[in-house]
Amino acid sequence: MEAFSPIPPEWVDSATHALKFCCPRCGEPPSVATAVWINRRAPVYTHNHKRKWQEFYQCECETVWWAWSSDRPPNPWQTNDSPDMPPPNLDPLTGLEDSWGSFEP
Numbered sequence: 001m002e003a004f005s006p007i008p009p010e011w012v013d014s015a016t017h018a019l020k021f022c023c024p025r026c027g028e029p030p031s032v033a034t035a036v037w038i039n040r041r042a043p044v045y046t047h048n049h050k051r052k053w054q055e056f057y058q059c060e061c062e063t064v065w066w067a068w069s070s071d072r073p074p075n076p077w078q079t080n081d082s083p084d085m086p087p088p089n090l091d092p093l094t095g096l097e098d099s100w101g102s103f104e105p
């Protein structure tokens with residue numbers, strides 16, 4: 001899983017824009033996605049000077065969709081009952097800026 005690879009995976013070509021931050025076909029959230037790719041090479045500046053970028057998800061139903069990072073709800077999986085086990089393939093999304101590389105005891 002290379003969510004931050006500079007090279008887009010082939011499956012993003014078929015992505016459709018999801019206006020809500022979930023699969024437009026089955027409504028599943030990105031936490032169930034089987035693959036993710038984040039287009040951080042091409043951020044867009046919003047009117048209030050925040051950056052946003054496209055996040056691509058391949059749903060478990062095989063639908064590929066994307067949405068703006070600014071539309072992502074904060075840490076949706078923190079509300080479930082297994083906070084010790086975030087989806088390993090999506091864990092980097094919990095802290096795009098500050099939670100990687102350093103592990104604090």
Ligand SMILES: [Zn+2]
Nearest residue numbers: 023026059061
């Ligand atoms: Zn789906």
